[in-house]
Amino acid sequence: MIDFSNVVPCGGNCTECKYFQRNxxxxxxxxxxxCVKLWxxxxxxxxxxxxxxxxxxxxxxxxxxxxxxxxxxxxxxGIKRLHNLKNEYQSRNADFSLHLxxxxxxxxxxxxxxxxxxxxxxxxxxxxxxxxxxxxxxxxTDKTYLKYRQISENPNVAVCHKNFSIEGTCQCxxxxxxxxxxxxxxxxxxxxxxxxxAYSDLNNELLxxxxxxxxxxxxxxxxxxxxEYFDFVNFIYRREEK
Numbered sequence: 001m002i003d004f005s006n007v008v009p010c011g012g013n014c015t016e017c018k019y020f021q022r023n024x025x026x027x028x029x030x031x032x033x034x035c036v037k038l039w040x041x042x043x044x045x046x047x048x049x050x051x052x053x054x055x056x057x058x059x060x061x062x063x064x065x066x067x068x069x070x071x072x073x074x075x076x077x078g079i080k081r082l083h084n085l086k087n088e089y090q091s092r093n094a095d096f097s098l099h100l101x102x103x104x105x106x107x108x109x110x111x112x113x114x115x116x117x118x119x120x121x122x123x124x125x126x127x128x129x130x131x132x133x134x135x136x137x138x139x140x141t142d143k144t145y146l147k148y149r150q151i152s153e154n155p156n157v158a159v160c161h162k163n164f165s166i167e168g169t170c171q172c173x174x175x176x177x178x179x180x181x182x183x184x185x186x187x188x189x190x191x192x193x194x195x196x197x198a199y200s201d202l203n204n205e206l207l208x209x210x211x212x213x214x215x216x217x218x219x220x221x222x223x224x225x226x227x228e229y230f231d232f233v234n235f236i237y238r239r240e241e242k
Contacts, residue, residue, distance in 0.1 A: 004234050008056065009045045009046040009048075009054075010046075010082075011056055011078055028043055064079050092234065096230075109187070109191070112130070113160065113161040115139065115147070116157060124150065131191065131192075133184065136212070137159060137166070137168070137209070138184045138207060140188070140195070142204045143172075148206065148208075155170050157170045163218050163219070166212050166214075170211075175206060181207050212232050213232050214229070214232065227242060
């Protein structure tokens with residue numbers, strides 16, 4: 001089965017490369033697009049995928065574009081590979097999406113959730129006023145706080161809420177009161193009015209967005225326990241009886 005966590009923008013898999021295996025390259029996604037084999041600077045295909053906000057070329061509305069055909073010269077089967085990746089990705093996503101409405105209903109639209117961050121071998125946890133919108137988690141923080149510095153150094157975070165453990169990646173998307181973030185501030189004002197009044201317009205306040213990569217939880221059917229796993233990278237839902 002394809003592991004989409006290893007798929008890079010051109011459709012390749014860095015773990016299969018000899019430079020990666022010899023620890024001479026950390027991989028396209030980890031090295032910010034710097035490939036020791038192909039690119040002196042940032043990978044142009046990766047830059048293009050970022051511009052079009054897609055994980056890999058096959059998911060782009062313009063795929064397969066003429067520029068890609070001329071650029072992907074090192075892989076004669078590259079276009080076909082990207083077609084296959086696209087079909088597999090969309091097929092899994094369709095099946096996976098059937099399980100999501102119940103998940104988001106259980107998680108809810110907001111709550112005080114514990115956010116854990118880590119950098120320089122130090123892990124910290126802190127309760128945050130969190131908003132959930134379209135499968136993503138949002139909260140505010142001060143850019144002078146340790147929490148923000150840790151996220152800047154290591155975007156991998158975890159959130160604990162009710163009986164849910166949520167792993168994901170976090171990034172700053174601007175200030176809470178910027179017009180592009182009206183979707184957040186409308187909900188934040190509704191559910192956390194006190195925090196909105198006290199903090200949202202402060203100069204150092206920033207808005208964080210957490211994109212889940214894995215969510216799992218303990219559940220019970222009558223008295224029998226089971227666990228549910230939602231892999232958002234590979235679009236896999238799994239239930240384990242305990």
